[in-house]
Amino acid sequence: MLQVSGLFCERGDRQLLNGLGFTLEPGKLLHVRGANGAGKTSLLRIVAGLLLPTAGEVCWRGKPVKQQREEYHGELLYLGHLDGVKGDLSSIENLRIDNELLGANADEATLVAALEKIGLRGFEDIFAKQLSQGQHRRVGLCRLLMSQAKLWVLDEPFNALDVKAVKLLASLIEAHLERGGMTLLTTHQDVPLSGARVSEITLGQTGRR
């Protein structure tokens, strides 16, 4: 279970989060809404442990993540604006390294299967820099197929994807929730998911204090 409490965050002169708190239960998805600049990305980066909040705490399984950074990161999967895909490495080489970084312990066959499922069959040995933007992004999304993480933190995951890929991604998220996983995501598109598991929060444009 993920618990976020009393989160404050300021970037430059702007106060983004003002004592934000929420709880995310297993099998649930939280859709973070808000206008541009409302602090959606900052919130996700704080939860991922990439950004230090001005005040407040993120707890995982009832313990602050600061005190269990490596254990927490072992159960976390974060996809940001950047795909995290190395252009000078081929698709499969990228996956091998992700596999290691995620601690997913997937074998080679699983990696190839992941590429096939995401629609990149035949592109295994192509340098990622030669792929189209959508394909590039899909290489990054393969992490969702490999990882055994409990918590997915996804920042605009549907960007630059075609209709088919959006469907696939939605089904992946659904299956993840089915397994008792948790998802925290931002998207300006409607989440193509069944309503029962989905809750929403909207970050207000508070601007200056």
Added chain:
Amino acid sequence: MNINWFKYASPASFYPLAGKMIPWFAIPAGILAFIGLVMGLFVLPPDFKQGESYRIIFIHVPAAWMSMVIYLAMAFWAIVGMVWNSRLSAMMAIALAPTGAMFCFLALWTGALWGKPTWGTYWVWDARLTTQLILLFMYLGYMALHAAIEDPRRAARASGLLAIVGAFNVPIIYFSVQWWNTLHQGASITPNKSEMAASMASVMLIMAVAAWLYAIAVALKRVRCEILDRERHASWVAELVTKTGQVHG
């Protein structure tokens, strides 16, 4: 016991405290510096070997001491800031840097002026002067890094880490330069401590205390500016401005 300390660790309550403390350091600093300078420059007799030129050590030596001490103080506050995640200590580290760099420069400058009559040249690669020069580079690097980062929190944390890494290196640098110097030049001229008269030592002490007090006063003043800048959106700053009358005109 601890509660008091943590209360003053918040910028809002430290700001007025620092304001009250400044005169307690600034005024004695001025008085002591005046006494020290009058004693050192006019009252004490000329040195029998170096003549009048030795008098510059009353500025040079305290400045050199302070430049070292302030770097270590910066690293200390940076460590406190990192361990307890306290914004005020990070601000203290930043507020100290310009004063440290100033003392460092002063030590180099007076060292060069002393070198001309003593060694016959403005610059020699003397161990202490060289260390001082490298220390100045480290101060400049610290301030350059802080200035290059826009986000104030990242700036404070990054330059704090640099100060800590630098502080680990200062003794190594000092030792290596010392060793390099003896290797290449033989021992450089060192003021012989046993020869230093008690009157000289006491003037030096007065000047050193004055430098300490000055450094603290200036750092407090600068930390107040830093607090106002960083907390400009906080409500207590707004209250302060309306209470004291238009600070910004």
Added chain:
Amino acid sequence: MTVIFRTILVRELTLGLRRKADMLMTLFFCVIVASMFPLAVGPETELLRTMGPGIIWVAALLASLLSLERLFGGDYADGTLEQMVISSHPLAMIVFAKVVAHWLLAGLPLVLISPLLALQYGLDGDEGLILVATLLIGTPILSLLGAVGAALTLGLRGGGVLISLLVLPLFVPVLIFGSAAVDDAAAGLSIEGHFSLLGAMLIAALILTPWAIASALRISIE
């Protein structure tokens, strides 16, 4: 832990070898800088012999600065660094692997080319060998300390110049002992002390800097 070290090391070496031009540029820079000095100060053999070790050391130092910006810059830009920071493995181990790879690609070639530079300065026989040995111990220290500067200046405008400002003062001890060892060997003095000190600095850097680099990256990635 060792698996992640190996994975990252192989990744970095693969990437480095796919961009050989970067590696060769650093090497040529070192050679060119070292070749400029005789043109500037004149070709007198004795003068060059005295100045040689120092000049080669300074050239190696400047060359190793050049490649530092790339150490984390590329990974920062494409988001792979983020993934490393939030992986379940110790970040210090990951950055250590990156620095080792950086040294193999940028530092080791400098060491290997240094006998050639030594010849330019008339440092033959033992002195040339000692120069190579000091560079072999010294350049990893430069890579480790330089990585701290690279991590602190990540993503900043004018990062390259700033790195030099930050790390050059820290390189002073390595420079002093590295070049002095060659001088003293030429003068027939014992050089054991130099090597023990360089070795001690290397060990201290190996133990302490990975943590500093990791903390610096966490600060900079925000």
